[in-house]
Amino acid sequence: MENQNLSSRIKNFRIQKGFSQEALAEHSGLSIRTIQRMENNDSMSNADSLKKVAEALKIPIEKLSKNTKSLSDLQYLKALNLSALSSLIFVFWFGTTLPVVLILSCFIPSIMWVWKKDQIEGIDALSKTIINIQLTWTIFAFLAYFFINNILFKILLSPLMQLLEFDSYDSSLDINTNYIWGGIILLNVFLILINTFKIHSKEKLRSFIKINFIK
Numbered sequence: 001m002e003n004q005n006l007s008s009r010i011k012n013f014r015i016q017k018g019f020s021q022e023a024l025a026e027h028s029g030l031s032i033r034t035i036q037r038m039e040n041n042d043s044m045s046n047a048d049s050l051k052k053v054a055e056a057l058k059i060p061i062e063k064l065s066k067n068t069k070s071l072s073d074l075q076y077l078k079a080l081n082l083s084a085l086s087s088l089i090f091v092f093w094f095g096t097t098l099p100v101v102l103i104l105s106c107f108i109p110s111i112m113w114v115w116k117k118d119q120i121e122g123i124d125a126l127s128k129t130i131i132n133i134q135l136t137w138t139i140f141a142f143l144a145y146f147f148i149n150n151i152l153f154k155i156l157l158s159p160l161m162q163l164l165e166f167d168s169y170d171s172s173l174d175i176n177t178n179y180i181w182g183g184i185i186l187l188n189v190f191l192i193l194i195n196t197f198k199i200h201s202k203e204k205l206r207s208f209i210k211i212n213f214i215k
Helices: 007-016 020-029 032-040 047-057 059-067 069-093 100-115 125-164 178-201
Strands: none
Touching: 007 032, 007 047, 007 059, 020 032, 020 047, 047 059, 047 069, 069 100, 069 125, 069 178, 100 125, 100 178
């Protein structure tokens, strides 16, 4: 049991006691959805939920909470997520908002992941999610810029403006690419900050769009 994660311990103790998920939910006073999330590792269980599950299973809470995240571990996981903001450092360092810097936002989280890989429970899943989000966001940045700059303005709007005889279109509606990149990067920063609060609240990360490059 020592090497099993929290979700596995809950599930195994439930089966050992002969409880179904519905029965455990009824005896613990938690919702069936909460029990499912705890067993599927969809969210980090709080102390109150663990206590109720332990009481329902009639086992010491230590048997469930052993090796779960301490306060220092939680702080490390929040710092790991915030380290994706390192893309901003590269933006100012290289003096560009080109989306390639978003790829570099995976660099520090990867180092922090490897550094504590065998010491903090759940860090693998969280790190993979963070890196997958950043990689997906980088692809989205390229596609968004390509669509806005090459399709929306040059292919769709430009002929329309010329048809309507707006001769000043090229100069009046020309978009500085830095504004596009900067806006996308700011949206990414906003997402990182939201997910930091999600980790603090022990909730599943918000991704909007995410391709699982690392599984």
